[in-house]
Amino acid sequence: MQLSRYFPVLDWGRTYNRQALSNDMIAAVIVTIMLIPQSLAYALLAGLPAEAGIYASIAPIILYAIFGTSRALAVGPVAVVSLLTASAIGQVAEQGTAGYAIAALTLAFLSGGFLMLMGVFRLGFLANFLSHPVIAGFITASGILIATSQLKHILGVSAHGHTLPEMLGSIFAHLSDINWITLIIGVSATAFLFWVRKNLKPTLRSMGLSPLLADILTKAGPVAAVVTTTVAVWLFGLDGRGVKIVGEVPQSLPPLTLPGFSPDLISALLVPAILISVIGFVESVSVAQTLAAKKRQRIDPDQELIGLGAANIGAAFTGGYPVTGGFARSVVNFDAGAETPAAGAYTAIGLAFAAVALTPLVYYLPNATLAATIIVAVLSLVDLSILKKTWGYSRADFIAVAATIVLTLGLGVEVGVATGVALSVLLHLYKTSRPHVAEVGLVPGTQHFRNINRHKVETDPTLMSLRVDESLYFVNARFLEDMVQNRVTDNTSIKNVVLIFSAVNEVDYSALESLEAINTRLKEMNVGLHISEIKGPVMDRLKRSHFIDDLNGRVFLSQYDAWTALSGDQVALAGE
């Protein structure tokens, strides 16, 4: 029982049958075809040799199949994590050096270790500090950054930088070096891939192809672009005319590698590793949840941490770099009918075959084509509508999105995310700092109480009933103190105050002291303080203090009881 919690493979493996095998095999073939160009492209984005992308898809997929709880999640290099990798290791080593590759392994190792620790201590909830708007803003900004970073490959110039202004400035400075043949290849490939994504499937369907076949052919679009441009370069010797190509890719299974363990390297990469882990985990879990729901299956977020952690540690020892569950590949895997994580294992076998047998075929593949596949893939991540949606729904969320986007583009991914998280927390606290407090009166003929400003209700001038619409804690404790004191000071006919606690889910020690202060002050003013509709857990806690004993008035189970006991016969009709 305990064992199968940590090794979900023991669960689904026991009931594995021929039907599942054949479904998983079909899914694996489709995903493998899609992954070959994608893996090469993301390695390029991370600044690593092309084979690193393939290696990062083999061991990690198998390890996730053993430890992961999602039936459909496909683990491997993804765009955003590749960008984060390039940004992190670009700060400790020069691209193309041995140190750069070792830093990538170390980053994967640290990220895997961190995910494992989070999983073992069941700290998955910490990822929730990344609010949806911050994630959406970050993904959108990352998409823009990634697409921009690929422009240099399309233009055939050398450029660098990790922020939008740096990248654009660098590209602009090198504009005179444009290689026109590269540009033609890059632009045609991009245009072709956009056309495939948008129009190929309907066209094939209208030609009478089955939906599945139409889908597979559409997903194979990048393969067509790769083959065509590779053949063109080889035929016309374009590499001799300045077109950058992938070149020699070692023909081998993933090598056994060791991450670096120097304290300097580890301390430099620790914060980026945490960031990569958290962002990768959040993306991965939301994909896994969505796919699991479609089949009324469960995933266990804390075990997911262990699965992703194992995958990253696997990447660190087999020549890869940080990986996570990718959205596009997982959806393809799911749609293609994958039933179990075994589909991932078969994909790994397919990719291992590609690594051994097919790498010579990509020698003449132009970098511009890979850049085109990246651009087309990531532009689908760019969704500026989140700005409009949050603006309409809540200004606080809008501010968090806008700040995340602007700072990620302008100052880099780490500053962007950190500011987004800090802003979300501060804005949330700010919203709860001045809680909504409604003065309520009795709806005539019922036992219900409603806001006296919104409804025609009965009130009693000697009784003030306040419904507090917020948990009480240090940020708003003093607000309540001031508010009650001011209202009672301003209206000397008040003899009793009832605080309605139906929406108070917590009273922390600061709020307890504020309630005690209110109680003492009202006592000195000869005004009774009463509480109604207090929840079980809140009451349990208040009973640990002297507050209830010292209370100047009474505790009522329902507000109607309070009204019955405290209202005199001087009932006035308010709201008219």
Next chain:
Amino acid sequence: MQLSRYFPVLDWGRTYNRQALSNDMIAAVIVTIMLIPQSLAYALLAGLPAEAGIYASIAPIILYAIFGTSRALAVGPVAVVSLLTASAIGQVAEQGTAGYAIAALTLAFLSGGFLMLMGVFRLGFLANFLSHPVIAGFITASGILIATSQLKHILGVSAHGHTLPEMLGSIFAHLSDINWITLIIGVSATAFLFWVRKNLKPTLRSMGLSPLLADILTKAGPVAAVVTTTVAVWLFGLDGRGVKIVGEVPQSLPPLTLPGFSPDLISALLVPAILISVIGFVESVSVAQTLAAKKRQRIDPDQELIGLGAANIGAAFTGGYPVTGGFARSVVNFDAGAETPAAGAYTAIGLAFAAVALTPLVYYLPNATLAATIIVAVLSLVDLSILKKTWGYSRADFIAVAATIVLTLGLGVEVGVATGVALSVLLHLYKTSRPHVAEVGLVPGTQHFRNINRHKVETDPTLMSLRVDESLYFVNARFLEDMVQNRVTDNTSIKNVVLIFSAVNEVDYSALESLEAINTRLKEMNVGLHISEIKGPVMDRLKRSHFIDDLNGRVFLSQYDAWTALSGDQVALAGE
């Protein structure tokens, strides 16, 4: 109207009469007697010449009388702010130099400016980020630090340091330099003052003195210690035998001074100035609120910021250092019958007279006596019972207090407060990250719903009603998503889910997306999602999105409506 908001003096000044005048004068005399030794002592604590303490009590009191809203608050140097001042300016200048005094003026100026800005923009609520436990822990730790810092004056050795280990280590290293005459004076003065504080008032009362007179004589205890030890030093020439004395104090009204405006100085003092402002403001407002409540008066916290800001700016230009509303002096002022801020102005006149006429009298006053008055005053601030109280009430609050105390003592005041604030926020977010969610059923024969685990209630196996006891926002949005999905996946007989929103005070954009995800997933599982008892403001906000339109089920005003509409006839009795 607007004018008197910013100048409360226009309010109370208009009705000022002979009765108020005589009450205010009596209070002023009592407070002046108490303030003379206290001002000298706190200046010593701040590392400044004795006269700075007197100057800091003159202009600030008058400015507060014009701008402040509390009738009884007495503004001037206080122990904790003096400690913070010593800690802050000790990092930019050597004690005893001209730079040190200028840094003190600059600190007062920055603190005043910051308070003024907060007041003008009505940002007083920001002070609420300091929770009561953090403040209590900080005040207690400060009391211990201050008392320890005065040991060197009692022992007659030179020592330094801003943390407890530093201070104790430094005193220990200088133990061989003890001046025994100083030690005798210091210990006798301390013992005498403790006796006065504890026993003098009851003794005097039992001798038949009136309560007021007994009180005045008790408050004058430090004056007696000052006079006795000063005379002893003068008579026996003890200053020639190594007893450190106050020495020459210029005989003058407060001088006109200018704070330093160099960017280096300002950037070094800005953070401490903010800390001093916030802590001073919090202390001051809570004293003012407490005193105002006793007479059913109001204070305006935002105007208090302006009053305290003006007082500090006044201190900066008249040879003082940062000031705030003191607890002890305000209570004395209130008990002595002060009716209006004019009492403060008369106190200022008394202190100005002291500055001109009485300073030669304190030439032979030993520093050990001043240290004794400080020790006796601050030990009343030390209240370790907060540890026990918070431990009993809430572990999260206990952790915040304990961390604040330990870190303030061990690493200094700034680290202590910063960690305390950060911890309070994180612990609060943690508590809301896994909200209490109760599955409820109908209490037979009523329209009320209660937790099925706590009460004997009717349930329907096809209907799951969940009462969510927390506002929904990014930190707990995914928790709700996972919980609903897991429960529905585990129990396939469920056909309808009702979320009861009576305690949901907010739904932010992240939670909206989670609700949408829940809705989509339940729809795919053929399970209805319904919401009941949603609050007006939350509904208003949800209506800005498509959620309500897309909802898979219905919105019910009350949970009873939902039960009536959704429960079949398969009613089972749970909880038996």
